[in-house]
Amino acid sequence: MRHTPAMETALLAFMSVHEGPVGARAAARHLRDRGFDVSESTVSRLLTGLDERALTQSLGKKGRILTEEGTRVAANQQLDSQRASSFADALNLRDVHDLLDHLASRRGIEREAARAAALRARPEELTRLRAMVQTGGEARWRERLAFHKTIGDASHNKQIQAITTTLFDERLDLLERLLIMIGIKQDALIRWDQEHRDIVASISDRDADGAERLMVVHLDGMIRETEHFANSGNAHVIHTLLAEIDLA
Numbered sequence: 001m002r003h004t005p006a007m008e009t010a011l012l013a014f015m016s017v018h019e020g021p022v023g024a025r026a027a028a029r030h031l032r033d034r035g036f037d038v039s040e041s042t043v044s045r046l047l048t049g050l051d052e053r054a055l056t057q058s059l060g061k062k063g064r065i066l067t068e069e070g071t072r073v074a075a076n077q078q079l080d081s082q083r084a085s086s087f088a089d090a091l092n093l094r095d096v097h098d099l100l101d102h103l104a105s106r107r108g109i110e111r112e113a114a115r116a117a118a119l120r121a122r123p124e125e126l127t128r129l130r131a132m133v134q135t136g137g138e139a140r141w142r143e144r145l146a147f148h149k150t151i152g153d154a155s156h157n158k159q160i161q162a163i164t165t166t167l168f169d170e171r172l173d174l175l176e177r178l179l180i181m182i183g184i185k186q187d188a189l190i191r192w193d194q195e196h197r198d199i200v201a202s203i204s205d206r207d208a209d210g211a212e213r214l215m216v217v218h219l220d221g222m223i224r225e226t227e228h229f230a231n232s233g234n235a236h237v238i239h240t241l242l243a244e245i246d247l248a
């Protein structure tokens with residue numbers, strides 16, 4: 001049986017809170033309690049591997065303790081998993097209110113992304129953005145999401161990129177389809193496509209103020225149309241679709 005990265009993370013976490021050395025038997029018992037189907041010999045191999053990577057140190061029969069490096073790795077993994085679960089929770093949109101909050105936070109991030117893209121986008125990114133907005137139509141929801149992703153990338157600001165990569169996670173493709181559906185029902189899709197073209201024109205002109213302003217206008221419009229759509233007796237449509245996204 002082979003061990004998995006999740007098993008290793010759980011073992012490091014266990015060792016970091018355990019007082020004193022941990023033996024293979026106690027480690028295997030802990031992992032089984034956590035739902036891992038694991039034998040003592042697998043855990044022994046895992047621990048030997050950790051020794052080789054200088055994350056653990058053997059104290060002979062007493063078992064093993066984490067090295068300084070092992071303690072650091074365990075703490076980082078803990079932070080990573082907290083961060084992942086808080087993002088997962090934020091992206092688990094349940095109702096109209098969550099959806100509007102999501103769009104408002106996109107407005108905050110994407111206005112800065114558009115501004116930075118106007119200042120920093122590379123020529124090939126400008127070419128790609130121009131190609132993306134040339135045509136419109138209902139079938140182009142993937143390109144519409146890619147448009148927002150590309151502006152995030154073209155910001156060349158690591159902080160913005162880290163957040164937009166998460167906001168435009170593939171799991172949220174369905175959310176974009178929901179927004180397109182709202183755009184169609186509210187007759188706003190043509191306007192949104194025009195706004196995309198205007199944003200690209202400002203970025204191409206290296207007009208940071210213009211790009212930022214137009215992105216705010218664009219997200220404001222999406223927020224307004226979503227509110228109108230929900231308030232015209234369609235909140236249940238949004239809730240049903242959000243539940244599907246959650247399952248996806």
Ligand SMILES: [Zn+2]
Pocket residue numbers: 144148192196218
């Ligand atoms: Zn858009």
